[in-house]
Amino acid sequence: MIDQVTIILYLGCVLGVGLWAGRRVNDLEEYAVAGRNYTAPIIAATLSASFIGGGFTMGNAEKVFTIGIVNIVALWGFSLKEVLVARFIAPRSGRFPKAISVGDVMEVDYGKTGKFITGIFSVLLCAGILGAQIGGMGYLFNLFLGLSVPTGIMIGMGIIILYDTIGGMRAVVATDVLQFGVLAIGMPLVLFLGIKQLGGPGELLAQVPDGHLEFFSNMTPVQFGSLFLTFVLGETLVPPYVRRLFISRDIKAISRGTLWSGLFSVPFFAISGGIGLVALVLKPDLNPNLAIPFVVEGVLPIGMRGLVIAGILAVVMSSADSFLNSASVAFVNDIVNPLRKEKLSDRTGLLWARLATLITGSLAIIIAIRIQSLLDILLFAYNFWSPIILVPLAATLLGFKSTPRAFICGAAAGLVGVFGWNHLLGTPGGFDGLLIGVFANFLVFCLVNRLDMVTLECVEECGE
Numbered sequence: 407m408i409d410q411v412t413i414i415l416y417l418g419c420v421l422g423v424g425l426w427a428g429r430r431v432n433d434l435e436e437y438a439v440a441g442r443n444y445t446a447p448i449i450a451a452t453l454s455a456s457f458i459g460g461g462f463t464m465g466n467a468e469k470v471f472t473i474g475i476v477n478i479v480a481l482w483g484f485s486l487k488e489v490l491v492a493r494f495i496a497p498r499s500g501r502f503p504k505a506i507s508v509g510d511v512m513e514v515d516y517g518k519t520g521k522f523i524t525g526i527f528s529v530l531l532c533a534g535i536l537g538a539q540i541g542g543m544g545y546l547f548n549l550f551l552g553l554s555v556p557t558g559i560m561i562g563m564g565i566i567i568l569y570d571t572i573g574g575m576r577a578v579v580a581t582d583v584l585q586f587g588v589l590a591i592g593m594p595l596v597l598f599l600g601i602k603q604l605g606g607p608g609e610l611l612a613q614v615p616d617g618h619l620e621f622f623s624n625m626t627p628v629q630f631g632s633l634f635l636t637f638v639l640g641e642t643l644v645p646p647y648v649r650r651l652f653i654s655r656d657i658k659a660i661s662r663g664t665l666w667s668g669l670f671s672v673p674f675f676a677i678s679g680g681i682g683l684v685a686l687v688l689k690p691d692l693n694p695n696l697a698i699p700f701v702v703e704g705v706l707p708i709g710m711r712g713l714v715i716a717g718i719l720a721v722v723m724s725s726a727d728s729f730l731n732s733a734s735v736a737f738v739n740d741i742v743n744p745l746r747k748e749k750l751s752d753r754t755g756l757l758w759a760r761l762a763t764l765i766t767g768s769l770a771i772i773i774a775i776r777i778q779s780l781l782d783i784l785l786f787a788y789n790f791w792s793p794i795i796l797v798p799l800a801a802t803l804l805g806f807k808s809t810p811r812a813f814i815c816g817a818a819a820g821l822v823g824v825f826g827w828n829h830l831l832g833t834p835g836g837f838d839g840l841l842i843g844v845f846a847n848f849l850v851f852c853l854v855n856r857l858d859m860v861t862l863e864c865v866e867e868c869g870e
Contacts, residue, residue: 643800
């Protein structure tokens with residue numbers, strides 16, 4: 407009872423912080439980028455809270471419970487990606503001082519068509535990843551408050567929609583910082599007490615089943631390489647992370663915050679995966695999706711247990727609110743506005759963005775209920791981004807001149823590549839189609855762009 411009260415009070419506190427922080431949001435730009443004045447520590451905290459959601463906590467523990475520590479190493483592909491973004495992409499974000507969405511970046515080289523297509527896939531991607539986060543919330547509500555998983559999903563989503571709709575990015579960042587602090591303390595504590603209950607690290611390693619501590623016992627080298635690269639590319643430059651590049655005018659702060667976030671993810675993924683091993687030793691027949699909640703319930707004292715669970719639940723919500731916010735901004739700024747002769751006014755755009763949260767949230771609830779594995783939802787959602795948008799987006803962010811035709815042809819090649827490889831050929835050799843799609847996009851994009859540039863040079867020379 408004490409734990410349940412603690413969870414409810416904490417969620418109320420998160421809701422209150424979000425509503426208070428977002429009380430002065432009056433237009434779409436404020437809703438999207440919150441004044442562009444955040445410092446490096448705040449950027450690191452909000453970025454970390456955005457990607458450390460259901461997939462990288464409960465989903466990671468689930469996969470380590472099932473296949474072993476190889477999943478932790480595969481997830482470090484994501485950490486590598488963040489470091490590379492901090493080094494090569496973040497320092498160039500100042501070239502887009504008025505951008506509030508990924509579509510604004512894409513419009514520079516690919517026009518309104520590129521912006522519109524990017525908006526479509528932004529919404530699809532965000533809805534899919536949002537589904538993974540709120541799926542995790544459903545399991546937590548089920549275990550600790552006795553609610554059904556669908557009911558828990560709907561309650562958690564309702565809280566997110568409320569403060570996200572009112573406060574936008576200001577509410578998101580404020581709640582992210584609070585939730586990041588609780589999680590950064592709570593998760594290591596859970597692992598420490600779980601190992602202590604088993605008798606120490608040596609006892610844990612001795613009781614882990616054969617194969618879980620070996621690298622390629624449950625996964626071939628090709629499958630590992632595919633998964634590692636999938637995490638490198640899958641969430642690279644997705645809307646919530648790109649938009650974190652626009653919430654400060656200080657380029658050094660953006661670069662440092664991104665780097666610190668990537669470095670923080672390395673030990674964090676090891677910790678959440680380690681909790682999966684503890685759960686496996688304690689109860690081998692456990693539902694893997696409940697690995698983290700089971701260990702928390704079993705090793706923490708009353709009161710502290712409720713606070714840590716509330717923190718885990720809240721940080722899952724913080725990831726969800728980032729993707730929900732990005733989806734709503736993309737819907738208005740990248741889909742609705744390009745279809746109009748005149749852009750929506752800032753006040754009307756804000757109203758549309760708030761209404762869009764309901765649509766995206768409903769789609770995410772359906773995804774969460776239909777697909778059971780949180781990490782599988784993430785991997786499926788990645789197919790709507792990296793094979794289609796990543797290559798042309800990276801080219802624009804890095805300053806390479808590109809053409810609209812190259813974008814369209816590359817995106818078509820990526821889409822055919824990923825779904826042809828996965829659904830028609832059945833992922834031969836265990837190599838994920840996302841990588842095939844990205845490679846196909848890259849080849850076609852570079853080829854068509856080069857032909858367009860040569861043609862343009864010839865036209866300019868003939869004109870002279």
